[in-house]
Each structure stands twice: as structure tokens, then as C-alpha cells.
Amino acid sequence: xxxxxxxxxxxxxxxxxxxxxxxxxxxxxxxxxxxxxxxxxxxxxxxxxxxxxxxxxxxxxxxxxxxxxxxxxxxxxxxxxxxxxxxxxxxxxxxxxxxxxxxxxxxxxxxxxxxxxxxxxxxxxxxxxxxxxxxxxxxxxxxxxxxxxxxxxxxxxxxxxxxxxxxxxxxxxxxxxxxxxxxxxxxxxxxxxxxxxxxxxxxxxxxxxxxxxxxxxxxxxxxxxxxxxxxxxxxxxxxxxxxxxxxxxxxxxxxxxxxxxxxxxxxxxxxxxxxxxxxxxxxx
Amino acid sequence: xxxxxxxxxxxxxxxxxxxxxxxxxxxxxxxxxxxxxxxxxxxxxxxxxxxxxxxxxxxxxxxxxxxxxxxxxxxxxxxxxxxxxxxxxxxxxxxxxxxxxxxxxxxxxxxxxxxxxxxxxxxxxxxxxxxxxxxxxxxxxxxxxxxxxxxxxxxxxxxxxxxxxxxxxxxxxxxxxxxxxxxxxxxxxxxxxxxxxxxxxxxxxxxxxxxxxxxxxxxxxxxxxxxxxxxxxxxxxxxxxxxxxxxxxxxxxxxxxxxxxxxxxxxxxxxxxxxxxxxxxxxxxxxxxxxxxxxxxxxxxxxxxxxxxxxxxxxxxxx
Amino acid sequence: xxxxxxxxxxxxxxxxxxxxxxxxxxxxxxxxxxxxxxxxxxxxxxxxxxxxxxxxxxxxxxxxxxxxxxxxxxxxxxxxxxxxxxxxxxxxxxxxxxxxxxxxxxxxxxxxxxxxxxxxxxxxxxxxxxxxxxxxxxxxxxxxxxxxxxxxxxxxxxxxxxxxxxxxxxxxxxxxxxxxxxxxxxxxxxxxxxxxxxxxxxxxxxxxxxxxxxxxxxxxxxxxxxxxxxxxxxxxxxxxxxxxxxxxxxxxxxxxxxxxxxxxxxxxxxxxxxxxxxxxxxxxxxxxxxxxxxx
Ligand SMILES: Nc1ncnc2c1ncn2[C@@H]1O[C@H](COP(=O)(O)OP(=O)(O)OP(=O)(O)O)[C@@H](O)[C@H]1O
Ligand SMILES: [Mg+2]
Numbered sequence: 001x002x003x004x005x006x007x008x009x010x011x012x013x014x015x016x017x018x019x020x021x022x023x024x025x026x027x028x029x030x031x032x033x034x035x036x037x038x039x040x041x042x043x044x045x046x047x048x049x050x051x052x053x054x055x056x057x058x059x060x061x062x063x064x065x066x067x068x069x070x071x072x073x074x075x076x077x078x079x080x081x082x083x084x085x086x087x088x089x090x091x092x093x094x095x096x097x098x099x100x101x102x103x104x105x106x107x108x109x110x111x112x113x114x115x116x117x118x119x120x121x122x123x124x125x126x127x128x129x130x131x132x133x134x135x136x137x138x139x140x141x142x143x144x145x146x147x148x149x150x151x152x153x154x155x156x157x158x159x160x161x162x163x164x165x166x167x168x169x170x171x172x173x174x175x176x177x178x179x180x181x182x183x184x185x186x187x188x189x190x191x192x193x194x195x196x197x198x199x200x201x202x203x204x205x206x207x208x209x210x211x212x213x214x215x216x217x218x219x220x221x222x223x224x225x226x227x228x229x230x231x232x233x234x235x236x237x238x239x240x241x242x243x244x245x246x247x248x249x250x251x252x253x254x255x256x257x258x259x260x261x262x263x264x265x266x267x268x269x270x271x272x273x274x275x276x277x278x279x280x281x282x283x284x
Numbered sequence: 285x286x287x288x289x290x291x292x293x294x295x296x297x298x299x300x301x302x303x304x305x306x307x308x309x310x311x312x313x314x315x316x317x318x319x320x321x322x323x324x325x326x327x328x329x330x331x332x333x334x335x336x337x338x339x340x341x342x343x344x345x346x347x348x349x350x351x352x353x354x355x356x357x358x359x360x361x362x363x364x365x366x367x368x369x370x371x372x373x374x375x376x377x378x379x380x381x382x383x384x385x386x387x388x389x390x391x392x393x394x395x396x397x398x399x400x401x402x403x404x405x406x407x408x409x410x411x412x413x414x415x416x417x418x419x420x421x422x423x424x425x426x427x428x429x430x431x432x433x434x435x436x437x438x439x440x441x442x443x444x445x446x447x448x449x450x451x452x453x454x455x456x457x458x459x460x461x462x463x464x465x466x467x468x469x470x471x472x473x474x475x476x477x478x479x480x481x482x483x484x485x486x487x488x489x490x491x492x493x494x495x496x497x498x499x500x501x502x503x504x505x506x507x508x509x510x511x512x513x514x515x516x517x518x519x520x521x522x523x524x525x526x527x528x529x530x531x532x533x534x535x536x537x538x539x540x541x542x543x544x545x546x547x548x549x550x551x552x553x554x555x556x557x558x559x560x561x562x563x564x565x566x567x568x569x570x571x572x573x574x575x576x577x578x579x580x581x582x583x584x585x586x587x588x589x590x591x592x593x594x595x596x597x598x599x600x601x602x603x
Numbered sequence: 604x605x606x607x608x609x610x611x612x613x614x615x616x617x618x619x620x621x622x623x624x625x626x627x628x629x630x631x632x633x634x635x636x637x638x639x640x641x642x643x644x645x646x647x648x649x650x651x652x653x654x655x656x657x658x659x660x661x662x663x664x665x666x667x668x669x670x671x672x673x674x675x676x677x678x679x680x681x682x683x684x685x686x687x688x689x690x691x692x693x694x695x696x697x698x699x700x701x702x703x704x705x706x707x708x709x710x711x712x713x714x715x716x717x718x719x720x721x722x723x724x725x726x727x728x729x730x731x732x733x734x735x736x737x738x739x740x741x742x743x744x745x746x747x748x749x750x751x752x753x754x755x756x757x758x759x760x761x762x763x764x765x766x767x768x769x770x771x772x773x774x775x776x777x778x779x780x781x782x783x784x785x786x787x788x789x790x791x792x793x794x795x796x797x798x799x800x801x802x803x804x805x806x807x808x809x810x811x812x813x814x815x816x817x818x819x820x821x822x823x824x825x826x827x828x829x830x831x832x833x834x835x836x837x838x839x840x841x842x843x844x845x846x847x848x849x850x851x852x853x854x855x856x857x858x859x860x861x862x863x864x865x866x867x868x869x870x871x872x873x874x875x876x877x878x879x880x881x882x883x884x885x886x887x888x889x890x891x892x893x894x895x896x897x898x
Contacts, residue, residue, distance in 0.1 A: 007493035014405060017397030018414060021469075024462055025417050028424060028432050035435075082327030090324060103332040105589070109516075109581040110338060111523025113550045117557065117574045118338045121345065125562055142334050149331065162742040165696060166804070170755040170811050171732035175317040180758065185745045203425025206525040206550075210557045235427045236526055239434065248435075255431050262423045266416070 029259060036256020044253050049216070049234065054246035058254055060216035064133065064228035068212055069201045071137035071224065076144045077194055083145075084152025089178060108146035112206040115143045119211035131227035136212025143207055144197045151193025155186040188276030192269050199265035203258060205232035231258050342578060345571030352565050358572055364536040364552075366566035373549070373573055375538045379453065380548040380577075382539070383528060384521040386457025387464055391521075392514055394461065395468035399513075400498060402469065403476035422466035430530030433459040438531055447543040451533025454542040459527050464517035471516060475509020476502060512591045519584040523577060525550035549573045647672035647815055647845035648693065648734075649717060652707035655688050655697055662688035662697075663869045665707065670815070670862075672712075675837055675846045677860035677877065679853065680892070684866040686849040690817050693847065694734040695720060695727055712814065732759065735813035739820040741800035743792035743807075748784050751792045751803055755811035770810055778806035779836050798829020805836065809844075816840070818848040822855070834859050853893060857881050865889045 047057030083100075091097040119139030129135040159182050167181040168174070183190070213227035214237045229237065235254040238247045349358065353371045361372020402414055433455055442450030479502055487497040503510070533545025534555060553570045560567040646669035655662040663685035670676050678686040691697040693709055710717040711734060720730050732755070743751050752771040753761075761767055771788070775781040780802040784795070792803055801821060808816055822830040837846060837859045850856050856863050857877060864874035865886075873886045884890045 003493050003496060007495040010495040010499075011405060014397045014401045017394055018401040018406070018410075021394065021398050021421075021465060022413070022417055025421050027436075028429075028462075029420070031432060031436060032428060079327045079330055082324045083331055086324040086328040090321065091328070100328045100332060103335045105585050106582055107331060107335045107338075109519050109523075109585045110335070111525065111550060111577050111581060113523065113525040113553050114338065114342060114574045114578050114581075117345075117553065117571055118341055120557060121341055121562070121571075122337070145331060145334065160742070161699075162738060162740065163744060165699060165736075166738060166742045166744070166807075167754070168699070168727075169694060169696060169731055169736035169738075170758070170807060171728050171730075171735075172754070172758045173317050173728050175320045176758045178320075180754065181744050199423055203423070203427070205425070205427050206554060209554060214558075232425050232427045232526075235425075235431060236530070239431070239530065251431055255428050258425050258428055262420070262425070266420060266423060270416075 032252075032255045032259050036252040036254075036259070039249055039253030040256055045257075049250070051241070051243065054244055054249075056244070056246075056250060058231060058234060058250070058257065060220075061229055061231045061234045061254070062257070063220065064212070064216060065202065065230040065232075067222070068133050068137045068140065068208070068228055068230055069198055071133065072140035072144065072201055073194065073198055075138060076141035076148050076197065079141075080145050080148025080197075081152045081190070083149045084156060085178060085183075087149070088153045088156035089174070089182070104146045104149050107142070108150075110143075112143060112204060115139050116207045116210050118142075119207060124211055129225060131211065131213025131215070132225045133212055133228040134224040136208045136228060136230075137224075139207050139211045140201050140204060143204065144201055147197050147200065148193065151196065152186075152190060155189035155193060156182060158189060159185045188272055192272045192276070195265060195269050195272060199262060199269075202261055202265065203232050205230070205236055208233050209236070231261075339578065342571050342574050345568050346575040348563070349565055349568035349572045353569070358569070359576075362538060366560075366569065369565070371565065371569045371572075373569070373576070375536050376547050376549045376552050376573060377576070378538050379532070379546045380522055380550065382453050382546075383456040383460060383532075383548055384518055386453060386542070387460030387521045388514065388518060389461075390457060391461035391464045391468060391517060395465050395513075395517070396472060396510065398465065398469045399472035399476055399510075400503075403473045404494075404498060404502070418466050418469055421462070426463065426524060426527040427530070429459055429463055430527035433527060433531040441543060445543050449533055449545065450543065451531060451545045452541070452543045453532070453539055453546050455531040456528045456546075456548070457542075459531055460521045460524060463524060463527060464520050467520050468513045468517040471513035472506075472510050475506040475513065478509060479505040508591045508594045512588045515584050515588045515591065519581050519588075522580060522584075523550065525554050529554055549577050645672050646670055647712050648847075649710040650689075650693075650708070651710065653689070653692055653709060654706045655685075655692050656704045657700065658702040661869050662703075663692070663866070663871075666871045668864055668871060668874055670845055670847055672845050673841060673843065674861035675841045675848060675859050676862045676864060677856035678847065678849045678864050678866060679851070679856050680866035680872075682851075685869040686866050687819050688869075689866065690736075690819050690847060690849055693720075693815070693817055694731050694736055696731075696736065732811050733813050734815045734817065735808035735811055737801070737804050737808055737816065737818040737821050739823050741797055741804050741824070743795070743800050743803055746792060747789045748792050748795070748803060749788040752806050752810050754807055759811070771806075774806040774810035775803075777809050777840065778802045779832060779839075780806055796829070798825045798832060801825060801829065801833060802836070805833070809840075813844070815845045815847065818846065820849050820851065823851070830855075853881070865892060867892075 044057045045062065046059050047055075048060050049058060050056035083104075087097070087100065091100065116139070119135055119142075123129050123135030123138055124131060127135070163181050163185055164177055167177040172180065208230055212230065212233070214229050214233055215227050216229050217223065217226040231254055235251055235258065238244060238250050238254070241247075244250065349371065358371050358373050359377070360374050361370060362374050363370045363372045364375055398414075398418075402411060406414060437455050437458060438450040440450070441447070441452075441455055483501060483505055484497055487501040488494070492500070528548055529551035532547060532551050534547050534551055535545035536547050536552065539546035553573055556566065557570050560570065648670040650666055650668045650670070653666040654664050666689060678689060680686055688697065692705060693711075695705075697703045697705060705721060707721070708719045709721060711720050711730070712718075713733065718725070720734075744754060746754075749768075749771055750757075752774050753767045756767055756770050761770070772781060772785075775784060780799060783799060784790075784803075787794075792800065795803060801824075805816075805818075805821070822833050825833070834855065837848065840846060841859075841861070848856075848860065860877045862874065863877045863880040865872045865880065865884075865888075867888055873880065873884060873889045875885070880889065881893055884893060
């Protein structure tokens, strides 16, 4: 076979593989939406789930998901951003910095179920919170930290040195420069990164099963110490418990809702990115 | 003074606003910087504390098991029967390794093809489709992967294999293969793009075909980066929990085939962690499995760091 | 010397200058410094034995130079000769780069006395309030025009809205930008033209009320019209501020500066009143450079 022919076949194979990847994605999204969208009635979205009889909805799970994701971001973003600022602006090459970087990378590689075990003994047991939204959110925050640290550091490093120098030359202190010149210039990328992290938190379940639990309070409450089953956990739990005749219906609806939420997050990221591009172009 | 000032709005004066601002400007400032510096540093140190705390807390519970069960009996024991005091984790370890191996076997060739396509063959328009697609693939929650695996893949395997359930390592391997694709593709693509253009052009200028250049120059040059992509995919696969648990069938025995119910370290932990009392040997055994996972992941991270060093050394040599 | 006389904000120059020709008439090839050719002007900054090295790369070697108060000093010389390095040494901005080593003294008049800015314990923030800087490329912050101008005052403790507004107006007037932006102070600075952005950066520096302003090729990225506006501005500002400007354009040096310093390979070859430098330099290397026979 001539080299030309091999070249053709290889290119064709590679392109076909890329096509296969698209097909797989299309199949997953398509099947989830086709099976799940019909379930997403107003009633399904606004009524409570039930462990005993069919016909339940996911209103509490939606609320818990928003609550836990928001709370976990409230914990993780300040710490992650702070660490990102430290690594980008202060850290000098040396043992301590290597240690912090190694810790960040290691933390990023810890399987989420191990975070679940950790959260279970630290927050649920040792701290005596039991299954709680706070415990779930705190564990989720630690899981998300490495990602937020990474995107923060990258966003801060991407700010042109010019801008820092301009601020320092005006007699601003280093910290004033960080808050008034660097972070505002990095805000687009930071928002993209934070949205990414929120999207990940949205679909996370292994960390939450034994920290936030698999049940919801009886009444709508903002109590951080109440347990809070999220959508992703619910999707797993209705299958695992399999006590309902309409478990499949509920799972389909929950899966579709999760996918829609994820698509919304991706669109949000795209929007931030486009805004960022435009702003950069405007500064030309 | 005022006479001199006429017609010169721009010139600051000793009195009035200029002086007021000036006095403030030259005044002492309160230094809150030290507080912020401390907070930034504390945040960074928090990461070190977190990973240390995870190791200590998980390790402590695991150590409690090892006062009752010999570590080797845990690691290589073939029987998991907590009710009989047998805590052999080998079935789970084998399951984890087999599912991960299968995932890489399927995912790496497919992902490498995807990465080559994106880095070298795709038109800008095709890239605009592929890239968001891969990001979406990364964004799908693992329970949704599990749900699709459970409702589509497992029945598909059942129908075409004649096995009773369709659960097992094959289903887990396929699901994991799809799940590691985004990690692998984006890292491998970066590695391919990092190869200096002149190396590639040098090869093309010798009259080789595009594919010969890719296979004989580009991939070898990007090899350390591709290896790192593979290792990180492995870390992702071995730690994945929900999707795997939903398609495995969860039988705590060393699987006799790819289409029989099996278990992994992660699936066993998630199944049992809510139902075993804290401090019981069965519960501690889950922490021992968690510790095992943790050590495997950390080992993989160290391996990635080693390949990365090699990669930067390679690039330096190429220049 | 009275406290009042030391203020750079004072209108009456300490040493009265003969009014230089209007900068609007550049065809006169005005030599702004001609009146000072043979007169001592009190320096605002004295540089003594200043050496800067980037690791093993030498930047500038053992420079001695006086920067006269309330006048414009131009730094000229071929690319890489150390002009920017010298300039950044005057407000210690060099230290933002890794591996920079500085020796020698830079004496800045500071509350009536010459103070070596490289002495231990010098507050960099206080220094940079006194010695401001404008960069080669306009680099406004991603904020509104107003917020850009009041950036300095805000961070130095002025929070009164009215004071800030007046300070902004004043600085924008001084930078000859007020009329162009007074109706859109809240518009993003990025929406301004390059020349306007550069004047905004000048206004921003002025709002801190420095004594000395350092400018590194401030017109290098601008069109001729914007360049002309900035040159006019320099003429006006030199009545109140000590200005040091790096330029590759000899005509520009001739038009705006009173004193010129010629650098070559990190060394100061010659410094003299601009007229003398342009017409009758002492050193052959200077002559070659100003007559375009260089290199
Ligand atoms: N940040 C830096 N790190 C290392 N070396 C530098 C740095 N900045 C300048 N140098 C070196 O110092 C010398 C003087 O550079 P400098 O930028 O001061 O020259 P310049 O006269 O301003 O040149 P130009 O006219 O091109 O702006 C050059 O050899 C340059 O390579
Ligand atoms: Mg320069």
C-alpha cells in the first residue's frame, strides 16, 4: 500500500473517530432529553418527592441543589481566590510554594468518594452536624478548591504587567493594586472559572450522599443544618432504593433537568467568554 | 495669587481643593496590606491543611481496621464477608483496575484520534463544533452517565451477549471510556500543539505525508504529554464512583468475566458507607479502601509530575 | 527656602523662566531650553553613580545626572542603551523585574531635603506618589474614565465624592482632556482613542500630584496629531512639574525639552541644555547620533 493511501485511510479513521465522539454526545443528550422532557411538567417541578407513593416531583431537590451549590461557592470562592492571588502575586519559587502546588494538585486528584468519606467523619460525625446542607456544601467546597485556585491563578497571571505597573507607579500599594487594578481586569476569566466550578458542583453526588444526605426537610427552610438531597443524589437514590413504581419516570425527569441546568451553565460560560473577548478587543 | 491664576483653570492652587487633596495625599496611610497578605497566605495554606487532614482522617479510620485485620489479609483477601469477619478487598481492587484498564483500552485510542483530529486536521468550523461538544461531555454529571448506562448500555449488552443481566465490567469500561475522553483529549491536544512547528515542517519538507509526520514525528515528540494525559485519565477513571456503581451489578467477588456483576473500590464504598455504623470494622474497611484509592491517586499525580518534567526537558532539548 | 517655594504646585516658578515660544508653532524648531542655556536651574533630582544590572546583563553603568526642577529633561539614545532602565530607577520600578540589582544614589527632593530613594526604609508608595510615571503604551484600567483619574487619590485616602470630582476635573484640565471627556466621565476608558487614553494616563498621574513625572516614549504608539497634543501639554506641565521623557524622536526632544541626556551602551555620554546638544555637542558620539550618522 502506498504512503498516500495509508495517509488517506488514517485521516479518514481519525475523522471517523471524531465523528463517533460527537455521536456519543448526541446520543446521551438526545436520549436523556427525549425520555425526560415529557416528564418535566409544572407539577413535577413544583411538588415534593415521596418515598412511598408514585407521582412525586423534585421541588425540594431543586431548592437543595441551588442552596448547597451556592453555599459551597460562598465558601470555596474566597479561599480559592485568595490562594490564587497568593500563588500568582506573592509566591516565590521555593519549598513552601512547591508544597502548596503539590497540595493543590493532590487535592485535585482525590476521588470524590474519598471527599465523601472525609466529609462524613469530619462534618457529619466529629462536628456533630449529621446529614446537613452545611456539611455537604463544606465538603463540596474543598473538592472544588483546586479548580478555583487554578482558574484564579491563571486569570490573575493573564492580566498584563502594564496594568500592575501603572497602578504601582501611582503610588498604590501592592494590595490596592490587586483589588483595584488586577482583579477587575481578571473578572471575566474569574467569572468563567467560577461558573465552571459551579457547574461541576451541580452534578456532584458521591461527596453529598453521606454528608448532605438523601432526604429533605419536611418544610421549606433555609436551615443550613437541615439535610438536603440534591438532584444528582436524588437521581441515584430513586434507582438505588427502587421502592417506587415510577422510579424510572422520576429518574428520567431529574436527568433531563440536570442536563438542562448543565447546558444553561455552559451557555453562561460562553456568554462570559464572549463578553471577555469583546472587552479585550475594545481595549485593542 | 488670584491675579496670576486668571485664565489658568488647570493649574492647581495652594488653597482650595488642590490643597485639601494634596494634604490628604501626603498624609499617612493605614496599612491594611499586611492583613490581606496574611489572608491570601492562609488561603494557600488551607490547601495544604485540607489534603493533610484528608490523609490523616481517612488514614486514622483505616488504621483502626488494621488493628483487627492484617493489612495483607485486607489487600489480598479474596473474600468480602464482614458478617464473618472477612475483609478481603481484592475483588474490589481487581474490579477497579479492570474497569480502569478497559476504559483506557477503549478511551485512549479514541481520545488520541480525537486529539489528533482537533490539533491537526479539523477545520476551524469543525473545531467550533468539537470543542464545545467535548466541554459538554465533561460537564455531564456522572449520575447521568450512570443513568444512560443503566437504561441504554446495559440492556444493549444483555440483548447482544445473551447474559442474564448485562451488568459488569464491560458496561463500566465503556461508560468510563466516554467519561475520560474530555480529560484525555484536551491534555493530549495541548501536548500535540506544544510540539514546535519547525520539527513538523522539517518532516513535511522531506516529502513525507501528513500522516507519516503525525505518526513518526509528532506523536513521539508529544509522547510525554500524551502519557501524562493517559495517567490523569486513569486517575479519573479509578476514582469515578456513581456511574460505575450504577452499571456494575455490585457483586463483591472477583469477576469471572466482563459481563458478570462485579464491584470496585468506589462502588463498594458508596453502597456501604451509609449503612455501616461508624467505628465498626466494616465501616473502617471502607476507609481502608478509601485510603487505597487515595494512595493510588497520589501515586498517579507523582507519576504525572515526573512525565511533565520529562516533557519540559524534551522541549528544551528540541530547541 | 520656604515651604511654599518648594511646592511643585506653586504657580510662580522658583527661577523665573523666559517664556518659551508657543508650542503651537513647531516650525520655529523651538528649543525650549534656549533660555536656560547658560543658567543654573535648581535640580529636583540628583543621580549619583547609578548602576543597574539585570542579573549578568548590565543595564546602566555609573550614571551622574541632575534633573532640573520644573523643566523637561529628554533622554535620547539608540535602542537598548538603558534609557528605560534609567527612568525606572528613578521611582524604583525596576525592582518589579526579577534579578535586578541597583547601586548608587538617586536623591529626590522630599519635604525640602534631598533624600536617597535607595536608602533603607524608604517607603516605595510615598516615593511613587512623588515620582509618577506614564508608560509607552496607554494602559488605562478597565474602569470608567472618572475612576481612572481618581485612582490615585482614592487609594491615598480621599473618599469625599466632591473632592474627587474636583480633583478629576483639575487633572483632566491639566492633561487637556477635559473638554473631550467631560460629558462621558462614566464611559469606560477603553472606549477612548489611543491619544486620549494616553492623556488620560497623564491625568491619572497628575491627580496624585507628584513632583516629578517620568514618561517612557509616551507618544511612541500615537499618531502625529495626538503626539502634537501631548507635546503641547508637556510645555504647559513643565511650568509646574519636573518631567523626564524618553524619546527616539530628536525633533521631539528639541521641541519639548530644556535639557537632553544622551545614553549609549548603558553609559551617559553627555548631558547639556538641549540647544547646545542639538547644535554643538561636545562628544563626537553625540554628534554622530544627533546628525543621524549613528551606527
Ligand atoms: N526586564 C529586563 N530583564 C533583563 N534585561 C533587561 C530588562 N529590561 C532591559 N534589559 C536590558 O537592559 C538593557 C537596557 O534596556 P532598556 O530597556 O533600558 O533600553 P532602552 O534604551 O529603553 O531601549 P528602547 O529604546 O528600545 O526602549 C538592554 O540590554 C536590555 O536588554
Ligand atoms: Mg525603552
